[in-house]
Amino acid sequence: MDFSFSDDQIMFQEAMRDFLANECPPEVVRAAWENDSGRTNGLWAALVEMGVVGMTAPESAGGLGMDETDLVLLLEEAGRAALPEPLLEHTAVGIPTLAAAGGPVAEAWLERAASGEAILGAGTDQGYAVGAATCDLVFLIGEQVRAVPVDEATLVEHRSVDGSRRLFEVDGEAVVIDTDPALAFDRAAAAAAAQCVGVAQYLLDATVEYVAQRYQFGKPVGSYQAVKHHLANAALKIEFARPAARHAAWCIAVGDPDRSRDVSLAKALASEAVDLASRTALQCHGAIGYTYEYDLHLWMKRGWALSAAWGDAAWHRNRIAVALGI
Amino acid sequence: MDLSFTPAEEEFRDEARTWLAENVPAEPLASMDTPGGFEEHREWEHILFDARWAVVSWPERFGGREASLVEWLIFEEEYWASGAPGRVSSNGVSLLAPTIFDFGTPEQQDRFLRPMARGDEIWAQGWSEPDAGSDLAGIKTKAQRDGEFFVIDGQKTWCSRGAFADWFFCLVRSDPDSERHAGLSYLLVPVDTQGLEARAIGRLDGEPGFAELFFDCARVHERYLLGGEGEGWAVAMATTGSERGLNLRAPGRFMAAADRLVGLYREIADSRGPDLDRRDQVVGAWMGAQAYRWQTYATEARLRGGSPIGSEASFMKVLWSELDVELHATALRLMGRDGERADSSWMDGYVFALSGPIYAGTNEIQRNIISERVLGLPRR
Numbered sequence: 001m002d003f004s005f006s007d008d009q010i011m012f013q014e015a016m017r018d019f020l021a022n023e024c025p026p027e028v029v030r031a032a033w034e035n036d037s038g039r040t041n042g043l044w045a046a047l048v049e050m051g052v053v054g055m056t057a058p059e060s061a062g063g064l065g066m067d068e069t070d071l072v073l074l075l076e077e078a079g080r081a082a083l084p085e086p087l088l089e090h091t092a093v094g095i096p097t098l099a100a101a102g103g104p105v106a107e108a109w110l111e112r113a114a115s116g117e118a119i120l121g122a123g124t125d126q127g128y129a130v131g132a133a134t135c136d137l138v139f140l141i142g143e144q145v146r147a148v149p150v151d152e153a154t155l156v157e158h159r160s161v162d163g164s165r166r167l168f169e170v171d172g173e174a175v176v177i178d179t180d181p182a183l184a185f186d187r188a189a190a191a192a193a194a195q196c197v198g199v200a201q202y203l204l205d206a207t208v209e210y211v212a213q214r215y216q217f218g219k220p221v222g223s224y225q226a227v228k229h230h231l232a233n234a235a236l237k238i239e240f241a242r243p244a245a246r247h248a249a250w251c252i253a254v255g256d257p258d259r260s261r262d263v264s265l266a267k268a269l270a271s272e273a274v275d276l277a278s279r280t281a282l283q284c285h286g287a288i289g290y291t292y293e294y295d296l297h298l299w300m301k302r303g304w305a306l307s308a309a310w311g312d313a314a315w316h317r318n319r320i321a322v323a324l325g326i
Numbered sequence: 327m328d329l330s331f332t333p334a335e336e337e338f339r340d341e342a343r344t345w346l347a348e349n350v351p352a353e354p355l356a357s358m359d360t361p362g363g364f365e366e367h368r369e370w371e372h373i374l375f376d377a378r379w380a381v382v383s384w385p386e387r388f389g390g391r392e393a394s395l396v397e398w399l400i401f402e403e404e405y406w407a408s409g410a411p412g413r414v415s416s417n418g419v420s421l422l423a424p425t426i427f428d429f430g431t432p433e434q435q436d437r438f439l440r441p442m443a444r445g446d447e448i449w450a451q452g453w454s455e456p457d458a459g460s461d462l463a464g465i466k467t468k469a470q471r472d473g474e475f476f477v478i479d480g481q482k483t484w485c486s487r488g489a490f491a492d493w494f495f496c497l498v499r500s501d502p503d504s505e506r507h508a509g510l511s512y513l514l515v516p517v518d519t520q521g522l523e524a525r526a527i528g529r530l531d532g533e534p535g536f537a538e539l540f541f542d543c544a545r546v547h548e549r550y551l552l553g554g555e556g557e558g559w560a561v562a563m564a565t566t567g568s569e570r571g572l573n574l575r576a577p578g579r580f581m582a583a584a585d586r587l588v589g590l591y592r593e594i595a596d597s598r599g600p601d602l603d604r605r606d607q608v609v610g611a612w613m614g615a616q617a618y619r620w621q622t623y624a625t626e627a628r629l630r631g632g633s634p635i636g637s638e639a640s641f642m643k644v645l646w647s648e649l650d651v652e653l654h655a656t657a658l659r660l661m662g663r664d665g666e667r668a669d670s671s672w673m674d675g676y677v678f679a680l681s682g683p684i685y686a687g688t689n690e691i692q693r694n695i696i697s698e699r700v701l702g703l704p705r706r
Contacts, residue, residue, distance in 0.1 A: 229690070240617040244617050324612065
């Protein structure tokens with residue numbers, strides 16, 4: 001039993017954090033809300049350059065041959081920065097699914113995905129594929145995993161509350177991928193859990209900073225116990241969701257037999273953590289947090305979206321019950 | 327990162343499981359807060375100690391196995407899963423022993439640790455006073471120097487198991503002119519000290535689990551001073567957790583209780599049909615125990631990397647104490663009309679769990695610690 005990350009993993013995380021702090025400030029996220037694609041101008045290429053985009057592809061396909069325990073820390077950072085780029089769909093779901101399936105689809109797409117030239121999307125049969133219009137190949141996960149090339153597909157777009165998330169119904173000629181659909185779904189749910197943890201941590205940190213400098217009755221509002229205890233409760237949820245999310249990543253990496261149950265543990269805890277962090281952040285900011293100009297809502301709305309995506313807390317709690325045989 | 331157990335860890339788990347299966351009493355012991363039950367639990371501590379399971383993480387010369395922290399966590403998982411009795415020695419082992427390891431003289435370590443581990447001497451904490459609970463620095467009990475002795479006058483209260491304990495670890499004011507955190511000393515006081523009287527107080531369940539202590543010119547020799555004179559606050563606060571046991575309550579205790587709750591739901595759903603609301607509450611309890619488990623293993627890795635245990639202790643304390651209440655409340659709700667019956671272990675557990683958010687620093691104090699020391703919010 002060793003729950004420590006290696007020096008290399010920590011260095012990669014720190015590099016990602018520094019990169020996003022410089023290159024993905026709130027103005028960049030806001031711009032993705034307004035533009036045609038919902039994505040950033042140039043960050044994908046920079047993430048390819050850093051090795052992030054193709055990290056889960058085998059070295060033979062031009063990737064870094066890394067697994068979910070390497071990726072999970074970067075997904076937390078992506079959440080912390082509200083990065084509007086498809087790391088979940090492409091790096092956490094698409095590439096490993098292609099790599100494991102092999103065959104002609106992998107032959108056609110894997111190297112191009114590892115280099116970031118082709119972008120992989122993912123969604124569920126009944127749900128939406130985020131950003132499908134900017135993808136080349138979309139995986140639809142249901143009873144089977146089906147791969148739909150986007151240039152031949154019909155896309156119907158819907159708006160998300162998070163302006164950078166463009167939601168698409170995808171219909172088109174599909175190839176059935178030889179893979180376990182539950183595994184593909186779990187990859188997405190575990191990645192969403194890690195991002196929820198990052199979003200929640202940002203919301204907590206931003207709120208702590210705000211209440212320490214906002215004065216009322218001659219004192220920082222953060223000195224009042226009512227405010228402190230709201231924030232302590234959000235911190236508690238995050239403290240206990242983060243290790244569960246990291247454990248879920250490990251379960252996927254090693255093929256643990258309880259993988260689905262423990263991914264559900266992670267996603268349920270992470271959804272609940274980001275939900276509470278959003279509510280707490282808004283309440284402790286007061287009216288300023290309720291404005292469109294102030295940046296807080298970029299994270300709150302990402303949190304709402306990710307909390308619900310790939311199974312909300314109630315859906316995953318139900319799956320745990322089934323796994324426990326009750 | 328490798329979240330599987332090593333072959334050596336699995337072997338340790340098997341050894342613990344096998345021994346427990348063969349030795350755990352078939353019938354539950356009487357409550358440790360009754361005179362008879364207390365002695366039954368003391369006997370059980372002897373059995374554990376003699377098989378070297380009482381304090382697995384301690385050095386061998388004090389009766390331990392020098393087990394790693396991971397092995398201690400494994401032991402706790404197996405211990406509670408086996409249905410073994412509560413640990414009557416836990417206040418000494420969890421709250422005092424870390425302090426003796428860090429601040430005790432070699433003579434004090436030799437004198438106190440083995441008898442504590444074997445249950446020959448059971449310890450109770452004498453910190454709270456009638457006017458000093460959460461505000462512990464407000465204690466007034468005096469300990470005046472008289473040559474080699476301290477002369478104690480004052481009153482302590484809410485001493486768990488204090489009605490039956492053999493020794494008390496007390497925080498007292500050794501400098502009569504001092505205030506707040508200064509001038510305190512950490513004294514070890516035997517129950518037979520002249521001028522010390524322990525009076526039982528009925529607990530919420532009616533058992534004499536608490537005591538209040540009255541000190542009237544009670545003389546205690548200076549060899550029972552733990553750490554420096556006047557440094558009691560620092561001594562008391564330095565080891566709220568340690569490498570020999572992260573916490574008074576390890577995750578294994580709640581994992582086992584959650585598993586029993588899942589079993590209770592299954593039994594009731596089999597006879598009365600499913601109830602999805604209550605099933606979700608059961609899942610919530612199971613999730614809480616699992617979340618605590620993974621957070622604890624993550625904390626273990628951080629400690630092994632050289633970080634001290636700090637604020638995690640407050641996160642853990644809030645989590646397990648509130649989980650324990652919810653878990654037992656869920657069980658009572660599941661039991662329907664039998665929920666109010668006094669003869670169930672779930673009701674006993676519920677009444678006990680209700681003390682969790684109060685003792686060892688109320689959860690309001692813990693949330694203050696989280697917000698001020700972890701999040702860095704202004705104190706005033």
